[in-house]
Amino acid sequence: MSFLPAGSYREGDSILHKMDPFCKLLCTLLFLTAVILSDTFPGYLLGAAGLLAVTMVSRLGLRTALSGVKRMWLFFCLILLMNTAFFETEQTWWEWWIFRFSADGLIQGLQVVLRVAMAMVLGNLLLSASSPLELVGAMESLMYPLKFVGVPIRDVAMILGVAIQFIPAFSEEAETIRKAQTARGARFESRKLSEKAGSVVPLVVPIFLAAFRRADELAMAMEARGYRRTKGKIRKRRRHLSPADGIGLLLCVLFCAAEVLL
Amino acid sequence: MPIEVKEVSCRYGERTPLEVQALKEISFRAEDGEFVGIMGHTGCGKSTLIQLIAGLLTPGEGQILIDGKDINGPGYDREELRRTLGIVFQYPESQLFETTVWRDVAFALKHLDLSREEKAERVRWVLEAVGFRMERAGKSPLSLSGGEKRRVAIAGVLAARPRILIFDEPLAGLDPWGRLEFLELAARLHRQGNTILMVSHDADALCGYADRILVLDRGRLSAQGTPEEIFGDLERAETLHIGAGEVRRIAQALYEKGRLQSPAITKYKILLGEIKKNNKGR
Amino acid sequence: MKQLTYVKKAILTAACIALCVVLPMAFHAIPNAGNIYCPMHMPVLLCGLVCGWPFGLLCGVAGPVLSSLFTGMPSMAYLPSMIIELAAYGLTAGLVMRFVHTKKTMADLYISLVAALLAGRIVAGASRALIFASGSYSMEAWITSYFVTALPGLLIQLALLPAIAFALEKARLIPVRYPRTAG
Structure with missing residues (x-):
């Protein structure tokens, strides 16, 4: 008998845990977009601050949020190296064979590492605050628009x-x-x-x-028992929304906008 | 090759919210060449116990000694355990995977020091022993009937000629003839001098063939003895959460009607004999 | 067994998705397994080969996602490229099996597998390059390095998948592709 590890889900009763899973997923995706869009120093600062705020709200602790990021150090070094050595730019420090080392490349590499790390933290927060079952339900809701493209x-x-x-x-x-x-x-x-x-x-x-x-x-x-391909109308699942969901969504949208502007 | 289980305890899922104590301080000894039956309600730890003896699980506490050597001790040769002990799981057909029956049975011989001729002879011998029709040995084991699959799977374990054989619910899914055939096979292996451990719910089977029966209850060894000792007192058997077999219950009914002198009969042949003896001229 | 019904295909896909979660755990017990076996690739490829491209695609997307949810493998950083890679596997395997009929099951399998594995690796390498680097040189470097390190794994998939497919055919759990007609 072997027991299945439940991924990284940690039980709790913070606002983040209680939030409707579908909204949680949406917020995460919005936040993720914001992270991907950021490319200025104040932008990254805002991103980090936002993540910190969410970590505190979820009462999950810094360690949970950062889990796995340290293990990626080798990978991050690789990204830095590849970007520093191969970035296409005019101002290079040193050229040799196919390698072109540049400061622009280094900065680009740093940015990528930062973005990946932030995405990981975001992922950790989402997974730690929602049970796998909740998340699958949220994904099913997310798929709703696919219905119109013919996906059953x-x-x-x-x-x-x-x-x-x-x-x-x-x-x-x-x-x-x-x-x-x-x-x-x-x-x-x-x-x-x-x-x-x-x-x-x-x-x-x-x-x-x-x-x-x-x-x-x-x-x-x-x-x-007569199960067949499903045809006909699909009943929309009743969702229980609370003010927390609305506020969360609003904050994330604002966040996204802020990142675009910065 | 006696088996000694000393104060063995085993837990699942330690330090998680799902922790469960599967076995608590089990101690017993199985002598060379004994046929030991293991009974108990579902979830009492029977499977855990035999997997521990087979070296597939490690005990949290206690020791398991085979032939005087601790199988979990430093320096114990696991390969030796694989050679001396064979275990047939419930529904063993699920372990079949090779392209032909021949190859699947020969799988256990891979790491043994045998010549090609010896291996071929071994496969032939074991397939005959389980009653498999040799002309079908070139077929894929997956395309066989259920009964044939079972035979091939058991042959796959017997091929290495282990001296200790463990069977986990071997009668599951067998029709009455299949059941009888298997029990005769087990009896034959027993007569050849092998040690047999058999987990089963079938009280008649164990009473008929086992020298001794162990009863587990919620992870503890609650009783051990000959079939007559275990099922002599029907009420006691009930408290142990094991059901008496038909032979015993028929004996009980006849005894209460005055047709038998003693109710503590658990073997079919003995029951028949006693009925004849006590009812001459009726 | 003639053809698989829609329901059968659906439930087989569910089984393959579940295997995407279970197989990596089973392989975890093997010492020195490392990255070479890629146990999550097998159910997806098989699903595409047996059930067709829509189901293969679904398996390729849902498999890694569920595995990440339930066991934490693959980790967040690799999840997007894994999804893309496996989705490409399921999709390509299904498509090629549909259009290639060489009258020999083994040949069909190999062609579909090679096509799927190539497509998957290229697409995954490209997506990783896009996420983690930019500029044309680094893109090619990423793709080729990903490819070369993946070669032993590819060979293992090519060896294992046909073995699994044939076992399933013999056990009559999937339809025989080219049934031998009597007479």
Whole structure:
């Protein structure tokens, strides 16, 4: 029996936690746009201040907000290097072969790193303040306009729901298969590239077989009960909005505007 | 190759809100060549216990010794455990993956020191032992019938000739003939000198074939003894949350009607014998 | 089994999305697995191959998102490019399988897989370049470096996916592409 880690969701009762998930998602996307649009020093300052404010409101703590960012240090160095060395500009410090080191490149690299870091913090805040189920519901709502382009969102929602239900069952099955094969003498790791695929087959093939078998049974049961492609009107889910949602949205819009201006 | 379980405890999901105590201070000993049945209500820790013995889980506390050696101790050769112990999980068909039956069964022999001829002989022997029709050995195991799949899966575990065999609910999903066939196979393996541990809900099966039965209740070892000792007192069996088999219940009914001298019969053949003895001339 | 019904395809897609979450965790237990196996790629590719491009596309988008939500892998920084890469996989695999019929299942699979893997890597490399760098030189450098490091992983996918597909065919869980007619 293995328990599924719940990602980074942390229970709490701050305003951020209680906010309607759909609005939360919208706000996050707006904030993200603002972050992407920023490219001046006061702009970045405003962005950082905003993130700090949200962290405080959510009572999640700086550590949660910044989790994972430190681990990316190598990647950030790479971005800095690539941008410093390859940026197209006239004023270069030093040129050699295909490398063109420049101050503009360095600044560009810094900006990218900053934007990525801020996006990560934003992501952390969203994920820590909303349960996976809430978020999937929010995404389903977000998909509503797709309905007009012919996307069967009711079916998509059903598929996502079934997928979520499958996860714990498949996880347990995978554990059992791994144990059974290990007991048979399976060694899943191997040095040579030519053997790597083969050594993992005893794990992967049975897992897929078990998953497809369950899917087959469920599909047959659904068909037997008359489930068909969904047609017709889609009832809009009733949403419970509170003033906090409105204020949050408003702030984010203002934020976006501010970034554009700065 | 005796198995010793000493004061073993096991927890799942430690330090999370979902922490669960699966086993608490279990101690028992299985002698070489014994057939031990393991019973208990759902969730009592039976699967956890056998996985611990098979070395697939590590105990939080306590030791598991096989042949006197701690399997979780430093320097213990895990490969040796794989060779000496075989475990057949519930619905073992789900472990099949190879392109032919032959290859799937031979999988367990991969890391063994055997020549090609020896391996071929081994596969042939084990497929015959489980009653699989050899002419079908070239087919994909995935296209076989349910019964054939089960045989191939069990053969896959027996191929390495482990001295200790663990079966987790082996009778699940079998029709009456399949059930009998499996029990005869288990009895045969037992007669050949192997140690058998079998988890099952089927009291008749365990009473008929096991030397001793262990009863687990909510993670603790609540009773152990011969089938007669465990099911002698029906009321006690109920408090242990295990159901008595049909043989025992028939014996009880006949005893109450005065047709038998003692109700503590758990083996089918003995029941028949006693009925004949006590009802001559009726 | 003849053709897959709409409902079957939908539920198989759900299963593949769930596998996008479960497989990376199962591989976590393998030491030294590293990035070479890319376990999340397998269900998406299979979904595209078996269920067609719309479902493959959905799997490619929903898989990484759900995985990120439930297990935290991939992390936020890689999520957008992962979504793009996997969406390209599902889409391309489905499209190519639809239009290529060489009368040999193995050939169809290989062609579709190679096309999908190429398309996915190129598109992902480009999106990463766009996000993390600018200027033409760095763009090409990003794409090529991404490609080269991904080569062993590609080979493993090419080895594993047909094996999985054939096992599923034998188990009669997916329709046989070119059934052998008697006589």
